[in-house]
Amino acid sequence: TEVEPVNTEIVTLTRHVLNSQFRLGAHATGDLTLLLTAIQLTSKFIATNVRKARLINLVGLAGETNVQGEEQKKLDVLANDIMINSLRASGKCAVLVSEELEDAVIIEDRYKGKYCVVFDPLDGSSNIDAGVNIGTIFGIYEIAKDSKGTIEDVLRPGREMVAAGYTMYGSSANLILTTGNGVDGFTLDAALGEFVLTHPDIKIPPRGKIYSFNEGNSLYFTKPVVRYLESIKYPTNGKSPYSARYIGSMVADVHRTFLYGGIFGYPSDKKSKSGKLRLLYEAFPMAMLAEQAGGIATTGTMRILDIVPKSIHERCSVFLGSRDDVQDVQRFYKEYE
Numbered sequence: 265t266e267v268e269p270v271n272t273e274i275v276t277l278t279r280h281v282l283n284s285q286f287r288l289g290a291h292a293t294g295d296l297t298l299l300l301t302a303i304q305l306t307s308k309f310i311a312t313n314v315r316k317a318r319l320i321n322l323v324g325l326a327g328e329t330n331v332q333g334e335e336q337k338k339l340d341v342l343a344n345d346i347m348i349n350s351l352r353a354s355g356k357c358a359v360l361v362s363e364e365l366e367d368a369v370i371i372e373d374r375y376k377g378k379y380c381v382v383f384d385p386l387d388g389s390s391n392i393d394a395g396v397n398i399g400t401i402f403g404i405y406e407i408a409k410d411s412k413g414t415i416e417d418v419l420r421p422g423r424e425m426v427a428a429g430y431t432m433y434g435s436s437a438n439l440i441l442t443t444g445n446g447v448d449g450f451t452l453d454a455a456l457g458e459f460v461l462t463h464p465d466i467k468i469p470p471r472g473k474i475y476s477f478n479e480g481n482s483l484y485f486t487k488p489v490v491r492y493l494e495s496i497k498y499p500t501n502g503k504s505p506y507s508a509r510y511i512g513s514m515v516a517d518v519h520r521t522f523l524y525g526g527i528f529g530y531p532s533d534k535k536s537k538s539g540k541l542r543l544l545y546e547a548f549p550m551a552m553l554a555e556q557a558g559g560i561a562t563t564g565t566m567r568i569l570d571i572v573p574k575s576i577h578e579r580c581s582v583f584l585g586s587r588d589d590v591q592d593v594q595r596f597y598k599e600y601e
């Protein structure tokens with residue numbers, strides 16, 4: 265048997281982003297590359313802390329409640345601080361919005377750049393203490409031409425984002441990124457300290473066999489959702505029923521949906537009239553990735569990326585994943601609402 269030679273042409277995330285800038289030619293300033301370098305660093309830093317959490321007393325509650333009324337975990341607070349510090353220091357940001365901070369952070373002049381980053385520093389908080397996959401989600405806007413960077417620069421529809429992605433802290437750390445030209449996935453090589461391209465040009469299968477909803481909320485589900493779930497659990501056309509997979513970390517549930525296909529849903533319901541997931545830093549980045557990977561992201565009745573946010577912590581109903589599966593849900597909304 266022949267031994268495969270060592271691959272000396274590894275494509276790191278930085279090299280990949282630089283490459284796409286070379287393709288843009290004169291327009292590229294390198295600013296986005298530097299910003300993404302800062303984001304990569306936060307992911308590596310958070311990843312090492314997640315791995316050590318149990319050993320260095322980083323599990324459990326921090327003692328404060330965030331603006332959403334959720335008890336903050338120590339890792340929520342730490343991940344938030346890591347992101348704020350690194351993004352400010354990058355010199356490329358004007359406005360930062362974090363799940364864990366009530367107000368947007370307006371960067372002072374000496375560090376000010378042209379990008380706005382909206383982020384969920386630690387997604388899947390409820391899974392931290394059990395060692396289940398968690399993640400970081402981010403979306404990037406460019407400030408308007410003559411703006412100094414205000415909250416108006418982030419109260420814009422998701423379709424105007426210039427980049428979006430997430431890092432999943434699991435058996436490995438995976439960073440999934442779009443800059444508006446498809447979706448690529450990278451895996452952290454801990455020895456190199458680099459994210460290496462492992463999943464080029466991710467495309468969601470057009471139809472899947474998995475559904476991912478918190479069915480514990482069934483009591484509150486509206487008719488289109490109830491009927492849709494019935495249709496995949498009790499198919500009448502001779503097909504097999506769908507499998508259920510629900511982790512409770514959006515990053516992990518969406519990651520699986522991108523790779524295996526199927527549908528992830530966190531609908532608005534009779535109790536949570538606007539749903540649970542936050543528009544700016546959960547729904548928009550995942551919707552951009554889903555569309556860039558050939559899938560669909562909808563509230564049930566509206567394209568998520570077309571929503572114009574009114575406030576930074578606003579919530580929305582979410583269904584995303586395989587094109588055909590999400591279209592099925594849309595049909596149930598048309599019929600029953």
Ligand code: AHG
Nearest residue numbers: 384386387388389390478512513514
């Ligand atoms: P976060 O941990 O950032 O507050 O986000 C939690 C979100 C998301 O990760 C997940 O999809 C959803 O909440 C799970 O909610 P339930 O526990 O209600 O299923």
Ligand code: MN
Nearest residue numbers: 332334363389
């Ligand atoms: Mn939270």
Ligand code: MN
Nearest residue numbers: 384387388546
């Ligand atoms: Mn979250």
Ligand code: MN
Nearest residue numbers: 363384386387
């Ligand atoms: Mn979070």
